[in-house]
Amino acid sequence: MAGGPPDSTALAGERSGNSAPPLKRVSGSYVAWLMVANFGASLAMMVPLAYGLALRISELAPGHEEVLGYVTGSAQLVYIILSPMVGLWSDRTRSRLGRRTPFIFLGTAIGIVGLLIIGLAPAIPIIALGWVLGMTGWSMSGAAIQTLQADKLPEEQRGKVSALTSLTTQIAPVVGIGIAYAVSSNTLLVFLVPGLIGALLLVLLPVFKPEGSSRDFVSTSDVTLKKIVTSYGFSPRKYPDFAWNWLGRFVFFIGLYFNTTFGTFFYAQRLDLPVREVAGVVTTIGMIGIVAAAAGAILGGFLSDKLRRRRLFVVVAAALFVCGAVTEAFAWSLAPLIAGAVLMQLAIAVFATVDQAIVFAILPDRAEAGRYLAIVAFAQKIPSAIAPLIAPLIIMIGAVGVEKNYTLLYLAGAAFALIGGLVIMFKVKSVR
Incomplete structure (x- = not known):
């Protein structure tokens, strides 16, 4: 990759007008620090989702797995409401640190406070808060890091860099749960140790690759109440590919969250283990799945760049996800659970990598990348909010005693x- 700092050049052109500046190749060192930061954000976020919250809920409300769905779903709904305002605020931030960097620091500080509250919470409502x-x-x-990519990456690097950052997203939960398992005798440390490591990364x-000042940038428009309200949407008629990709992404993530939200409880039931001991199983499965995730991210990103084909890889990822989900739905021992999980991790890595490259290519306005990526995030955040609320209803269908119907949940996913x-494959036209 070309040398030289990418920090200020990619955004410098915005100082003279409202249009986004031309994009130049970013350096290998910049990509490396992007990967480190993305790994940190994923580590801090995914350990509570994949293990920590289930552990706390099993301590305070044993036998009530549905509470996990309510807690995670409620938090997602709050962020869904906030995210477009955060994106709009980010696009218009004028500071010595740049537009995105202040949100890296602010988000990290808020995240640490949240983990501390969960670790010390005496009751479920406090955990939810x-x-x-x-x-x-x-x-x-995490959104600030992704928006930096939209700000800086040219088309020829989008697949590759998406592959590398997606790889860190896949690896982080496995490493994080391993760290959590090592300190699992102390519930507070289960949250704080991965969180503090993630915060540091x-x-x-911004320390080693500063974004550069944005104080001289020309604002695209004033932030008004009307602008805030309209930031929550866009015109599907005007931007049909953006709309169809949003819908396909939304439906895919409904299926994904059906099959991941209750993973800890699912493995505990299928392997007849206490919830506290599931971290070791999840870590083992995740370590094996890292190879599949790495292959999916690298092959999906690099091959889609080389072949200049994105949509084909999306539908292949969906088919692989189906194979993995069906395998897990009917698995009652470790070997098929591992096989299903590996296929699903492969599928998620391919989809996340390639669809992110598609998103960068079809953004309606790159000068407002923060706003539009917040709208794209709706397609992931809304499913992560509503799927955990719907899933408890599905697992109760035909449930016998304490055994929930995870087979039906995984088939629905x-x-x-x-x-x-299939929606992305057949309806997004401007990207091959």
């Missing part, structure tokens, strides 16, 4: 993921 803060903070930091990006992939 803590995760609202944690979800908001870490999502804000996040702030290294497979169906949604396939439909989402």
